[in-house]
Amino acid sequence: MIPTLTEGQQATLTCTAPGLCSGSVPEITWTWRGAGGTESYITGNSTNFKTENLAAFTQRHISTLTFNASSEHHNTSITCKINFTCGKTTEETLTVNVKYMKEIIIIGNSTLREGDVLNLTCSVESFPPSVIVWSNLGSNTKLHKDTGSATLVFHNVTPEHSGQYICTVKHLDTTPTSYVDVTVTPACVKHCGSYSTVLPWIVAGVSLTLNVFCIIYIWFLWNSRKKVNLHQEERTYMSLQKADVSSDYDVIAHHIN
Known part of the structure; x- marks a missing residue:
């Protein structure tokens, strides 16, 4: 049986070969199968093997696996496989549960x-x-x-x-x-923000329009005044060129002749 392990803590698992076995020492291996079904050896671990003599011709073979439990070991399967020299094999597979918590x-x-x-x-x-x-x-x-x-x-x-x-x-x-x-x-900040962006352009457009209007108005007044002055000068010149001879001057001119 494998109790629930805790992440970050050291765990030790023990696998024991059948007690009524004698003769040559069997080979005991540990493997684990992840969520993807791939079988591999457990990394970052250490194993220990020992044989106990129960009687004159009876021995018990024990292998221990020590590793630091982590979240990657959770819900995986660990298998202890025993190979005897006579070709007989036996194995046991159990599921590992590890208490862990990752980042929020x-x-x-x-x-x-x-x-x-x-x-x-x-x-x-x-x-x-x-x-x-x-x-x-x-x-x-x-x-x-x-x-x-x-x-x-x-x-x-x-x-x-x-x-x-x-x-x-x-x-x-x-x-x-x-x-x-x-x-x-x-919500008003959204609209105010858009207004604050558009408002300078509106002011610039209105200002430009007023300036153009003022320039056109001044130009119109200047042209109007220029035409008025030209008409006055023409009338004055014409008045100076006009002969204004009264009847008195006609009499004087007649006597002299």
């Missing part, structure tokens, strides 16, 4: 806009399966609880959903935690 993983978008869906998943690979609890920082209220993997979902989030969310994993006598900071941006 949190996936999901933590930066949201108002009205979005908050979807956070906390999971951890472990044996036995861990209990996972979601909660808020500073609150004892359990938001969600599940085994192995827990998904926290909030629809139509608001800025009030912002804060730190805690994933607590309960595995055997340990309770490791992991955190994620969630930020929910108000």
